Amino acid sequence: MIPLREIISYLEGLAPKALQESYDNSGLQVGDPGMDITGILVALDVSEEVMLEAEKLGFNLVLSHHPVIFGGLKSLTGRSAPERIVKLAIQKDIAIYSGHTNFDAISGGVNSALADRLGLVDQQILSPMSGGLLKIVVYVPHAQLEELRQAMFEAGAGKLGEYDSCSFNLEGSGTFRGGEGSQPFAGEAGVFHQEPETRLETIVPAHLRAKVVNAMCAAHPYEEVAYDIYSLENEDPRRGMGMIGRLEYPMDEEVFLGFLKDRFRASVVRHTSLLGKPVRKVAVCGGSGSFLLGKAKAKGADVFVTGDMKYHQFFEAEGQLVVMDIGHFESEQFTRELFYDLLMKKFPKFAVRLSETEQNPIKYF
Numbered sequence: 340m341i342p343l344r345e346i347i348s349y350l351e352g353l354a355p356k357a358l359q360e361s362y363d364n365s366g367l368q369v370g371d372p373g374m375d376i377t378g379i380l381v382a383l384d385v386s387e388e389v390m391l392e393a394e395k396l397g398f399n400l401v402l403s404h405h406p407v408i409f410g411g412l413k414s415l416t417g418r419s420a421p422e423r424i425v426k427l428a429i430q431k432d433i434a435i436y437s438g439h440t441n442f443d444a445i446s447g448g449v450n451s452a453l454a455d456r457l458g459l460v461d462q463q464i465l466s467p468m469s470g471g472l473l474k475i476v477v478y479v480p481h482a483q484l485e486e487l488r489q490a491m492f493e494a495g496a497g498k499l500g501e502y503d504s505c506s507f508n509l510e511g512s513g514t515f516r517g518g519e520g521s522q523p524f525a526g527e528a529g530v531f532h533q534e535p536e537t538r539l540e541t542i543v544p545a546h547l548r549a550k551v552v553n554a555m556c557a558a559h560p561y562e563e564v565a566y567d568i569y570s571l572e573n574e575d576p577r578r579g580m581g582m583i584g585r586l587e588y589p590m591d592e593e594v595f596l597g598f599l600k601d602r603f604r605a606s607v608v609r610h611t612s613l614l615g616k617p618v619r620k621v622a623v624c625g626g627s628g629s630f631l632l633g634k635a636k637a638k639g640a641d642v643f644v645t646g647d648m649k650y651h652q653f654f655e656a657e658g659q660l661v662v663m664d665i666g667h668f669e670s671e672q673f674t675r676e677l678f679y680d681l682l683m684k685k686f687p688k689f690a691v692r693l694s695e696t697e698q699n700p701i702k703y704f
C-alpha cells in the first residue's frame with residue numbers, strides 16, 4: 340500500500356496544481372491524504388460504474404482526468420450524478436483524484452500524448468504560458484554563497500529547460516548599519532559596515548516561490564535577508580496549452596483523415612474544407628480546443644486536431660488550415676494511458692488498471 344499523500348505529491352510534482360486554469364478544480368476531490376491506497380483505477384471521467392468497478396477490484400483510488408466536482412456541490416442528496424458519485428466515494432471509502440487542466444498545461448501531458456499518438460516530431464507547446472516565472476535576486480557574503488545557492492536549487496530554483504543549477508553571480512559590496520537590538524553576522528551593531536557580497540540571481544517557478552524563499556532565508560547568515568523578486572514576462576517553453584509538431588512524412592489530407600480516424604478509433608471526423616495540399620505541420624489540443632485555433636493558424640499548421648468545435652467556430656479556419664474535430668472523448672482517451680505510464684514509472688509494482696466500464700457518453704448513429 341502507498342499513502343495517498345505520496346501519490347498526490349508525485350502527480351503534482353509533474354503537473355503542479357498552480358498550472359490549472361482559473362475555472363478548473365483539479366486535485367483531490369474526495370479522500371484523506373493520509374489514507375493508504377490499495378490500488379488505482381484510471382478513467383477519463385468518474386461515473387458510478389467506475390466507482391463500483393474500483394470497489395470490485397478492491398482499489399480505493401480513482402484517478403480521473405475530468406474532475407467530478409466542477410461547478411461545486413450544494414447538497415449530497417443523490418439527485419445528480421456528481422452527488423451520487425461523491426456519496427458513493429464516502430460510503431465505500433474510495434478516494435477520487437483528478438488531474439485536469441494542469442495535465443493539459445505541461446509538456447509530457449495530455450497534449451503530448453495526443454501528439455505522440457500521431458507520431459509528431461519536433462513537438463512544441465502551441466501556446467506557451469507566460470508569467471509563470473519569477474526572478475529572485477539575493478545578496479550574500481562570498482563565503483556563504485555556495486551553501487545558499489545550493490539550498491535554493493534544492494528547493495526548485497534555477498531550472499531552465501533541460502538545465503538545472505542556473506544562476507548568475509556578480510561580486511560587489513554591500514553596506515549596512517545594525518540598530519541597537521541587532522546582532523549583525525558581520526561587523527558591530529551601531530557601526531557602519533561594508534561587506535564583500537555576491538549578488539546571486541536565479542529563476543523560480545511562481546508556484547515554488549514560498550518554498551524557495553523559505554529555503555533561502557533559512558540558509559542565509561543575515562538577520563535581515565536583502566532580496567528582490569521580479570515577475571518575468573518570459574514564455575515558458577515547457578508549460579502551456581496545445582502542441583504543434585511535424586509529421587515525419589507529409590500525407591495527403593484524405594490519407595491523414597483516415598490515419599486520424601484509425602489512431603483515435605473515431606467513428607467520425609468533422610472537418611472544414613480540404614485545401615488540396617499535403618499535411619506536414621499538425622497542431623493539436625485535446626478536449627475543447629477552439630480557443631487555440633488562432634494560434635494554430637499563426638504558427639502555420641496545416642491541420643488543427645481537436646474536439647468540441649461549435650458550428651460557427653468552423654468558419655474561423657478561413658481556408659488557412661483544416662480543422663479536424665474528432666470528439667472530446669476521442670481526443671483525450673489516451674490520457675488514461677498517460678496516467679498509467681506515469682504511475683508505473685514511479686510505482687512499478689503497484690496495482691494500477693485502466694477502467695473497462697467507462698464509455699464515451701456520445702454515440703454516433
Ligand SMILES: [Zn+2]
Nearest residue numbers: 625626627671
Ligand atoms: Zn476534457
